[in-house]
Amino acid sequence: MASGVPERVVVIGASLAGLSALETLRQKGYEGELIAVGAEPVLPYDRPPLSKQVLQGQWEPEKANLRDQEQYDALGVTWHLGRRATALDLSTRTVTLDDGESLPYDGLVIATGATPRWLPGSQDLAGIHVLRTLEECLALRAELETASRLCVVGAGFIGAEVAASARGLGVDVTVLEALPAPLARAFPSELGAACAGLHLDQGVDLRVGVTVAGFEGSGRVSGVRLGDGSVVEADVVVVGVGVVPETGWLESSGLTLDNGVVCDSTCATSAPGVVAAGDIARWPNNLFGETMRVEHWSNAVEQGAAAAERLLAAPGQAVDFAPVPYFWSDQYDTKIQFLGRCCPTDEVRIVQGQLEERRFVALFGRDGRLIGALAFNRPRQLMAYRKLLTAKTSFEDALAHAQASG
Ligand SMILES: Cc1cc2nc3c(=O)[nH]c(=O)nc-3n(C[C@H](O)[C@H](O)[C@H](O)COP(=O)(O)OP(=O)(O)OC[C@H]3O[C@@H](n4cnc5c(N)ncnc54)[C@H](O)[C@@H]3O)c2cc1C
The missing domain is CATH 3.50.50.60 (FAD/NAD(P)-binding domain)
Known part of the structure; x- marks a missing residue:
């Protein structure tokens, strides 16, 4: 590894966060070797349609593919699909696969997601x-x-x-x-x-x-x-x-694990040159002052990119990964969307629409601060609150904003 930039990056977990990391490395000009290992025998596909369009038979499974073959070819990645990482040796910087092969790395992205209970x-x-x-x-x-x-x-x-x-x-x-x-x-x-x-x-x-x-x-x-x-x-x-983070293969590695792979605020794990992203990563999100592990689509994409940038960052230049978590869920003809954080004891106010009509925006306040926003079939109105959440707006000001915008 010359001047801190890895020459050989291995990504374990060929899915959403892993793909985002691979693409970001190339977008940021990384020209070194890229290797991806995925337990599933197929190139990365999208999971949200699996409980929606594909399950209902509205989409052929291929429609859930995340990229086409040309886009995958352009990435210049060596894929090991249908292969599982079984161990990580931090002292020799190698990952062992289920067929005994050892893959050396100087940058490693852990993106093995979670598995259902x-x-x-x-x-x-x-x-x-x-x-x-x-x-x-x-x-x-x-x-x-x-x-x-x-x-x-x-x-x-x-x-x-x-x-x-x-x-x-x-x-x-x-x-x-x-x-x-x-x-x-x-x-x-x-x-x-x-x-x-x-x-x-x-x-x-x-x-x-x-x-x-x-x-x-x-x-x-x-x-x-x-x-x-x-x-x-x-x-x-x-x-x-629910799901459990896929950390079994890391248990003997010495990496710090605690309900996921423990990272710092920049997606770096306890080992040099090793980052983690997506459903498996647990990190302190400084925007919310909370250590979290987020099991949602947008986080996997954003954190995969952040982890890749962390690998390429010059010493002292790493930046915090501090997003506003977001998810959506489609049930019948209702789109449920949520931004931020929430717990049952948070203060809640319906600021637009009516609960009974199942078309509303609810805001959540904690310790005087806007902490989350939930919408049923109000996508445009909800997104306005992302900015307020990022700006750590007070609950009072968020309610005033809601009133002013009707
Ligand atoms: C049915 C379904 C519907 C969803 N719908 C929504 C939605 O509507 N909105 C939303 O926000 N989120 C949704 N999600 C969540 C979202 O899809 C996940 O947060 C996202 O897929 C996480 O991406 P990931 O890359 O971190 O992990 P994963 O997608 O779990 O990918 C991890 C990959 O690593 C592989 N792997 C595991 N262990 C190993 C190993 N030892 N060696 C090699 N490979 C390994 C796995 O096989 C897997 O392919 C849904 C999830 C599911 C399952």
Whole structure:
């Protein structure tokens, strides 16, 4: 490595954050060797359509590809697809792959994302699914074609989107949620109720405050057993109870891990020349004064780029990665979008529209500061708050802004 700039960069995780890092390196003039390793056997594709258009059969799977072949060729990357990194040796600066091959690096981007949690017993029966990969999406899609009753465990965003897509296909849907309302861990209860309303309007049997004790069936699932002993009949089940960061391959490396790969405010890990990005990275976001790991699309793109820039930065020139987190979710004909941070105890004000109409903007305040903004079918109005969040606007001034802009 001459003058701090790596000559050989290896990216582990050939998906959204990894691709963003690869593209940014080239855009910033990096001319060295680029190697990407991905456990899936295909070039990077987009995950959001997997619970929406592809699951509903509106898109062919190829439409979810992130780039075309020409764009991939132009990057000049050596791809190792269908291969898994199994270990990282920081002293020799090498990554070991599942076939025993060792890849030396002088710059390393860790972008191995996250993997769905299963529930005890859920992997023993056919008909029980999680949803993360294209392969899992197509397997679920095939079953939904003939399914009569789907049971979704977990009313988070993935569970809610799967429920909406399945209703669109005419499948009866039950959603089971342990909390008193959907998204109750993240949002004040009135907003969870608005999310619940979306599903109740479409005939979903939404049961909140219930626990799952196990699964019924021999060979194939026939139902989900609840904590009170009752059984929800289902011929297909989707488990949507969150994800865990893919750090298993790093456990013996000595890298600092704690619910993800721990980074500093510039995406650098505890080891020189190693950065992390996307669902796997946990870093102090100085805009919010909070250490976070964000499991959303925009963050993977932005942090992949920031991590690449970190690798190329001259000593003392690294910049903080301090974005306003953003996500969206499409459920039925409602676009839900959120900027910033939120917790159930934040102050909440509906500043535009009405909760009951499911078309509104809600602002969240904490310690006198605007901390987040949520919209249902109000995309243009929501985006105006990004600037206010970036500027650390007081809650009072944000409410005044909302009033002035109607
Ligand atoms: C069904 C679905 C719908 C979504 N919808 C939305 C949405 O509407 N809005 C939104 O904001 N976000 C959405 N997301 C979240 C968003 O897609 C993720 O935040 C994003 O994909 C994270 O990108 P990533 O590159 O960090 O990780 P990933 O996309 O998980 O990519 C990591 C890659 O690394 C590979 N890998 C893992 N371990 C290894 C290893 N040891 N060696 C080599 N490769 C490895 C994995 O196979 C994977 O291909 C959705 C996610 C899913 C699953």
